[in-house]
Amino acid sequence: MLYGYTGRITIVDLSSRSFKTIDLNEHIAKLYIGGKGLSNYILYNYGIWDYEPYTPGNLLVFASGPLGGTRIPMASRAWSAFRSPLTSILGGSNLGGSLAAYMKFSGIDALVVKGSSSDPLYLIVEGGSVEFRSASHLWGLDAIETEEILQRDHGRDTAILAIGPAGENLVRFASINHDRWRQFGRTGGGAVMGSKRLKAIVFKAVDKIVNIAYPDKFDEYLKDLTKKLLPDPTTKALREGGTPRLVEIANRIGFFPSYYWSKVRVDGWENIEWSSMKKSYFIKAGACLYCSVACHRLVESRKFNVRVDIEYETIFALGGNIGIVDPDWIIVFNDLADRLGMDSISLGNVIGFAIDLSRRGLIDYKISWGEPEKVRELIVNIAYRRGKLGEILAEGVALASKILGAEDLAVHVKGLEPAAYDPRTLRGMALGYSIAGRGADHLGTMAYAIDIAGRAGGRLSLAEEKVKTIVEYENLGALMDSLLLCKFGRYIYNFQNMTEVLNIITGWNYTPEQLVETAERIVTLTRFINSKMGVDKSKDQLPKKFYEPVEFEGKEYKLTIEEVEGALNTYYKMRGWDEKGVPTQERIKKLSINESKIISI
Numbered sequence: 001m002l003y004g005y006t007g008r009i010t011i012v013d014l015s016s017r018s019f020k021t022i023d024l025n026e027h028i029a030k031l032y033i034g035g036k037g038l039s040n041y042i043l044y045n046y047g048i049w050d051y052e053p054y055t056p057g058n059l060l061v062f063a064s065g066p067l068g069g070t071r072i073p074m075a076s077r078a079w080s081a082f083r084s085p086l087t088s089i090l091g092g093s094n095l096g097g098s099l100a101a102y103m104k105f106s107g108i109d110a111l112v113v114k115g116s117s118s119d120p121l122y123l124i125v126e127g128g129s130v131e132f133r134s135a136s137h138l139w140g141l142d143a144i145e146t147e148e149i150l151q152r153d154h155g156r157d158t159a160i161l162a163i164g165p166a167g168e169n170l171v172r173f174a175s176i177n178h179d180r181w182r183q184f185g186r187t188g189g190g191a192v193m194g195s196k197r198l199k200a201i202v203f204k205a206v207d208k209i210v211n212i213a214y215p216d217k218f219d220e221y222l223k224d225l226t227k228k229l230l231p232d233p234t235t236k237a238l239r240e241g242g243t244p245r246l247v248e249i250a251n252r253i254g255f256f257p258s259y260y261w262s263k264v265r266v267d268g269w270e271n272i273e274w275s276s277m278k279k280s281y282f283i284k285a286g287a288c289l290y291c292s293v294a295c296h297r298l299v300e301s302r303k304f305n306v307r308v309d310i311e312y313e314t315i316f317a318l319g320g321n322i323g324i325v326d327p328d329w330i331i332v333f334n335d336l337a338d339r340l341g342m343d344s345i346s347l348g349n350v351i352g353f354a355i356d357l358s359r360r361g362l363i364d365y366k367i368s369w370g371e372p373e374k375v376r377e378l379i380v381n382i383a384y385r386r387g388k389l390g391e392i393l394a395e396g397v398a399l400a401s402k403i404l405g406a407e408d409l410a411v412h413v414k415g416l417e418p419a420a421y422d423p424r425t426l427r428g429m430a431l432g433y434s435i436a437g438r439g440a441d442h443l444g445t446m447a448y449a450i451d452i453a454g455r456a457g458g459r460l461s462l463a464e465e466k467v468k469t470i471v472e473y474e475n476l477g478a479l480m481d482s483l484l485l486c487k488f489g490r491y492i493y494n495f496q497n498m499t500e501v502l503n504i505i506t507g508w509n510y511t512p513e514q515l516v517e518t519a520e521r522i523v524t525l526t527r528f529i530n531s532k533m534g535v536d537k538s539k540d541q542l543p544k545k546f547y548e549p550v551e552f553e554g555k556e557y558k559l560t561i562e563e564v565e566g567a568l569n570t571y572y573k574m575r576g577w578d579e580k581g582v583p584t585q586e587r588i589k590k591l592s593i594n595e596s597k598i599i600s601i
């Protein structure tokens, strides 16, 4: 028995409406753990680089991990991976809620979807088996309506994934939604589902027991961990203010991207910082399944009669970055993004880009900062690809900038639009955005956390000590994404206690050093797959805008090409990659990546 796992992977072929269930190989589970590691291994094993994002050959992988469903605090995340229609490289996203547990309760560790259907479908996964149902009555509905209908029809003891109209219309940054306000947001998984005519997936619980190798030790460990978690200052801060508490810090320190990356503080930020929003909009806190931190913040606009769980990133993307500081409108935009099924970070970036171009007279559409009615219209037009501009912006910033001849003004790395951390005042993020496995991503390295805490030489350093700390954080993050621990647990979890908990659950004998090597394997495998899709140093480049100076409180902050170049070279060396940023054969071999094809898709 494979403790901690169901031991099963289900592979669905939508073209033939068939499925098969295979055993999860223990050797592979030990090498890649689950979540991100296992998903990326499956894509590597399959040769994902041979399949374009919108072809039936593209795979969609959903994975849980050995901690999912065990009640370990913050082990509430799930992973999805695919070839991204937004970036054309490896796509992936992490989501909270109840999916990680319910995948296992439905009898599987991972679900692999290939092929495409001629008619809209949804899937029911139960006991490792799959039922194919028509989704013609759901096609066209928004993601939240879809989830409500499926929950009504299949009961509450389920976890549901659904796409909205944006996914159906192949908006390249469409999300996959879950638990009403949770998303696989980044890199366009919703569009891949839409291209396969797959509207939703229902995971039905059949057995809620996860077999644990040492149950007595586990109960003790769980008690201890929970005791440690509650008084920890970072989890306390999250419990009190959720992620929106960062709005104040970002504007006070000056890293809150505003007016499409031209400033690092938005005028009127006091209206959208948490203590102010809390007074007039806060309803209650919420949590992912089995998480006592409860960082979700449910807010309500009484003016528009709309409720959403709001996050820091959305307040940046659909607020400061488009010059809007009215919480009522930000709540409306958040609700639209959720219902229509779009990643709010990419959506806010693409709208900010359009406003910037409009103000420069480069597009035939009049919009400026702080025009909420026009933003609302644009959001809907993008989701339905309505009108010339809606159609172009639905392609994401990178492709839109090519169509509009404005590549020098576009802010993205490898096609992915960045999150709410300006790298000119948080220098670690310059490296973080450059080398992250899915484009300008903040969570791969979590470099912003190092910067904000002033660690490793301070916020403006990109010297060797900072690079070394980023490598350590990236390793930690890769392992958390594979065990499927929430990244907000980064101050609680470390390689020592992650090893202890993994060994108690699985009965394995990992050492912390071996788990560090596992994390390095996952990071290097991700890069190796991307290198087969053309990623090397030439693609690890920041947008021009990040090299323009930004002013904050009378001081100018300027990032130089030389410091980023130096950090990149140091990073490649530390990773054992060559000077072009490609993993060397020696490194691949040392990390046991070149395994023969074990999983047959």
Ligand code: SF4
Pocket: 074, 075, 076, 077, 096, 097, 238, 286, 287, 288, 291, 292, 293, 294, 295, 296, 486, 487, 488
């Ligand atoms: S800290 Fe927040 S996002 Fe993370 S698992 Fe807990 S409730 Fe979910």
